[in-house]
Amino acid sequence: MIRFIEAYPTRALVSRVPDVEAVLPGHLELAERMLYLITHNERRGVGLAANQVGDMVRMFVWCIDGQSGRQSGVVFNPEILEYSPETSMAMEGCLSLPVQFLVGVVRSKRIRVRWMTPDGVIVDKHIIDEYKARVWQHEIDHLNGLSIVDTMTSSWKRKKRTKLASIMTARRLLEEQVIGRAS
Ligand SMILES: [Zn+2]
Numbered sequence: 001m002i003r004f005i006e007a008y009p010t011r012a013l014v015s016r017v018p019d020v021e022a023v024l025p026g027h028l029e030l031a032e033r034m035l036y037l038i039t040h041n042e043r044r045g046v047g048l049a050a051n052q053v054g055d056m057v058r059m060f061v062w063c064i065d066g067q068s069g070r071q072s073g074v075v076f077n078p079e080i081l082e083y084s085p086e087t088s089m090a091m092e093g094c095l096s097l098p099v100q101f102l103v104g105v106v107r108s109k110r111i112r113v114r115w116m117t118p119d120g121v122i123v124d125k126h127i128i129d130e131y132k133a134r135v136w137q138h139e140i141d142h143l144n145g146l147s148i149v150d151t152m153t154s155s156w157k158r159k160k161r162t163k164l165a166s167i168m169t170a171r172r173l174l175e176e177q178v179i180g181r182a183s
Helices: 026-038 129-143 153-159 161-182
Strands: 048-049 059-066 069-083 087-092 103-108 110-116 122-129
Touching: 026 048, 026 059, 026 069, 026 110, 048 129, 087 129, 103 129, 103 153, 110 129, 122 129, 122 153, 153 161
Parallel strands: none
Antiparallel strands: 048 059, 059 069, 069 110, 087 103, 110 122
């Protein structure tokens, strides 16, 4: 089945995605399709969370080109246990936002993470650093219902205020719809 990356905002992108109890074959097929999507996209992505394709599965894929070649992986049930106090600022885009929406985001240089591998093995207190730490924080934010419109620096919020205003209006409408449906 073809998957599409959904444009922000959607209900899936503003919700916390719950853990999977076990990795099922369907989850692995989904991960494979997501890796294909980011590596065969006009906008080459470095990561994609399952809720960006509308699946409420706590999983993301990542694929970055480093000095030692291309590295990629599939991560289930990630939780950040600790953020380093040292931070850095860099420009980030998002496949769920318009291509020209590039903004500055401050992130911790290192994170301590717990997650589950596709084989169901729990990796605990593992330290991730450098560019990979930035990518993982971006994707784990997605799984927690956050995106760069929430985490961008305030100076970038000012610079992008026109575009941001239309995105936030769409989000408000979506939230009203969700609340309207629940009551
Ligand atoms: Zn994103």
